[in-house]
Amino acid sequence: MSLSRIWKPGLFVVMVILAIALFGRSVLTRSSNANAIPQLVFVSPSDPSTFNTPLNQSAFNIFGFINEGLLTQNGITTELEPALAESWKISEDKLKIVFTLREGLQWSDGHPLTADDVEFSYNDIYLNEKVPTGIRDILRVGDGYPSVRTLDDLHVEFTVPEPFAPFLRYAGGISILPKHALQKAVETTDEQGDLVLLTTWGTDTDPREIIGAGYYRMTDYVPGQRVILERNPYYWRKDETGQSQPYIERVVLQIIESDETQSIAFRSGELDSLDVKPEAFGLLKKEEKKGKYTIYNGGPSAESRFVGFNLSKAKNEKGVSFVDPIKSKWFNDVRFRQAIAYGINRDRMKNNIYRGLGAVQHSAIGVSSPYYLSPEEGLKTYDYNPQKAKELFLEMGFQYKEDGQLFDADNHPIRFNLLVKSEEKTRVDAAVQIQQDLKAIGIQADLQVLNFNTVLKHLQGRDWDAYVGGFGGGGVEPHSSFNIWYSGGSLHQFNQGPYPWEKSLQGWEVSDWEKEIDRLFQEGARELDESKRREIYGDFQKVVAENVPFLYLVNALSLEAVRDRIENIKFTSFGGAFWNLYELKVEED
Incomplete structure (x- = not known):
């Protein structure tokens, strides 16, 4: 494990x-x-x-x-259960939750744990703009954040500016930190x-x-x-x-x-x-x-594996583009990303690399989630079709030379680096197959197989072209991936915006489809009717499938x-x- x-x-x-x-x-x-x-x-x-x-x-x-945290999640039912809090009460207008802590709670050093620690954890750390934490992303409620206040040693009140469907899971689920040690x-x-x-x-x-x-x-x-x-x-x-x-x-x-x-x-x-x-x-x-x-x-x-391209048009403090402008022009054309999607044989990957122990993944939300939108319900898919890939490249003005190498309209060979972490053999094998599949449609992908922490440094520094990545399972709540999909999120890796410690980011642009995902996530968080939430997150999955910021690969068993x-x-x-x-x-x- x-x-x-x-x-x-x-x-x-x-x-x-x-x-x-x-x-x-x-x-x-x-x-x-x-x-x-x-x-x-x-x-x-x-x-x-x-x-x-x-x-x-x-x-x-x-x-x-x-x-x-205040609450925990049952691994079988995924229902929330008491943890540090023995109970909770939600107001009729759905804007407040009062948690009642267990009596006699202590930290691992024996110091008492009270509602002051809860208020401190949220107000002084997670919601503190000076603390660069991704947790703040998922606590965003519309244009604001929750307020947290201690009522007495055993009671703490959370208030949100508007109804927020994931509120209970988030308010209850985040780790409480010791005020006496960190204040x-x-x-x-x-x-x-x-x-x-x-x-x-x-x-x-x-x-x-x-x-x-x-x-x-x-x-x-x-x-x-x-x-x-x-x-x-x-x-x-x-x-x-x-x-x-x-x-x-x-x-x-x-x-x-x-x-x-x-x-x-x-x-x-x-x-x-x-x-x-x-x-x-x-x-x-x-x-x-x-x-x-x-x-x-x-x-x-519930985990995912994917190929992602660096769509950032931003420049560093010296005015140098993070991504070569020639490559950036390719990556930011949706036809290029769709062509790549058609050019990768994921069935072959499933059968050979995964030994048949998995299924081709089409959606940003896992098949076991109640919010999953299937291809039969209208989700766009990319079955292996190298001819379709070539047609899209030609539509972009690209051309093939006699040796089969693909060039763009300005006669630049289509070549980029493909980053992958070394520790996971299946992921490296997938990257090797992707390299082979892309070569068959005239593209040279140069593998960069590096250890995990080095890969993280490249991603955080926006110093990469494409990568074979993965995210862990986020449970049943779609909003748990908000910091990935929100355009200003700390894990919005395919077009990373300014980090909290960066005053600005020269040349950073947010596309219309990214703004649409922002809107859908905000709408989904506000909506309390589950059937309507499923429709909203269904639309989100359609936007992702159409624009392919990530091409999902194989969902392993x-x-x-x-x-x-x-x-x-x-x-x-x-x-x-x-x-x-x-x-x-x-x-x-």
């Missing part, structure tokens, strides 16, 4: 996704000694990029273990005038200083090797007999870069779970009984291998195997 599969509040903001040594045997070896500590060993393909929750932009993090960092600036918070709780911080309200707290972090977490002794949850939860005392996160090495570590018994990639499924399935594990299948996953020694697994595609980690037990060998 990867870190991104632990669903907890605070992971609503779905983010995009190092030659690593294996753990020492002293950490991983299981003991039959009756005094051995019950533990689980998970895997991450990348080091955490930060221990500072609002600044995180990576799916590979530890926040699902150490943080908690000074929010009130103090450095020599450059930036909040000290922006350099607080980096990965160079002693893990024991990181405070949360979740199941676990960190005790150790060795970059490139592991993160170790121990059970939070102050966590609020208890079972019906009064025993503290979670039952499992320690979690070890082993950092292993490649899928292949992860698979070897799992098969050798060093990991307790593994997200099963298509290329490993056959071997793992054959060894299932001998290895004493079960491969769970939750159907199509949600497959996870889990040791049979772990009791009470309730696997689903939304929650994975460990959404109910607090009630799992380990039967020691």
Whole structure:
């Protein structure tokens, strides 16, 4: 299992996704000694990029273990359930929610957790314009934001300027942060005038200083090797007999870069779970009984894989375009993007790379979502049709030379870089096939296979042409991807606007279809009638399919291998195997 599969509040903001040594045997070896500590060993393909929750932009993090929100989501039903808040009440006009906290809540350092911490988390951090956090994007309500105020130690009131359908999930779901530990960092600036918070709780911080309200707290972090977490002794949850939860005392996160090495570590018994990639499924399935594990299948996953082009026309502070203007002209012509879509053989990708363990993805919203619009309902699709691709290129004034190479109307060869992260073999294999498919229609795509954190730097710096990317599942609420689709969102990667720390962005333009998506998301958030919301998000999917900012590839099956020694697994595609980690037990060998 990867870190991104632990669903907890605070992971609503779905983010995009190092030659690593294996753990020492002293950490991983299981003991039959009756005094051995019950533990689980998970895997991450990348080091955490930060221990500072609002600044995180990576799916590979530890926040699902150490943080908690007011509410949580049931991994089977996707219904909201009490967490730090034991109850909540919504006003008749749908503009206010009052949350009642549990009595006696404490932070992982034993300090009391009260409504002041909730107000601080929202007003001083998430809604603070000086804090560059993507969480602020999804809290936008029309042209405004919620207001939050403490009523007393156990009661906190949220108010929105207009009805906001995702309000309860967002107000309840985001991680609460400790005021006593972070208030000074929010009130103090450095020599450059930036909040000290922006350099607080980096990965160079002693893990024991990181405070949360979740199941676990960190005790150790060795970059490139592991993160170790121990059970939070102050966590609020208890079972019906009064025993503290979670039952499992320690979690070890082993950092292993490649899928292949992860698979070897799992098969050798060093990991307790593994997200099963298509290329490993056959071997793992054959060894299932001998290895004493079960491969769970939750159907199509909520995650996405896609090809995206950099549509930015903006320039850096020196007046130099982020994207070569010649390439930018191609990328910003919708016919070019549609031609690329017709030119990629996704059925071949599904059958060869995914071993048939998936389905071609057509929509920005997953098939398991109640808001999904199917091709039969009017969604535009791009079945493999290289002849159609060539016709669109010719319509743009492009021409083919005798050797089959495609040139634009100004006699520039059609050539660009294709960025992909190295840690995921399936994604790299998909990029290689895309390179082959594009060559067949006269285009040269030069692969840039880089580690995940380097890919992130390119994306954030707008220094890329095209990339094979992916986003994690956002649950059942479409607005959870607002920071991706909103033109001013922090993850609007295909045409990234100014970041909070940028005063302006020279030459940045928002297209009419992007503005239409902005309008639809605002309308969808305001609409409380579910049937009307489905129509609105259906229109959104049509706009995306027509304009192809992302060409979606293959939606893999949600497959996870889990040791049979772990009791009470309730696997689903939304929650994975460990959404109910607090009630799992380990039967020691």
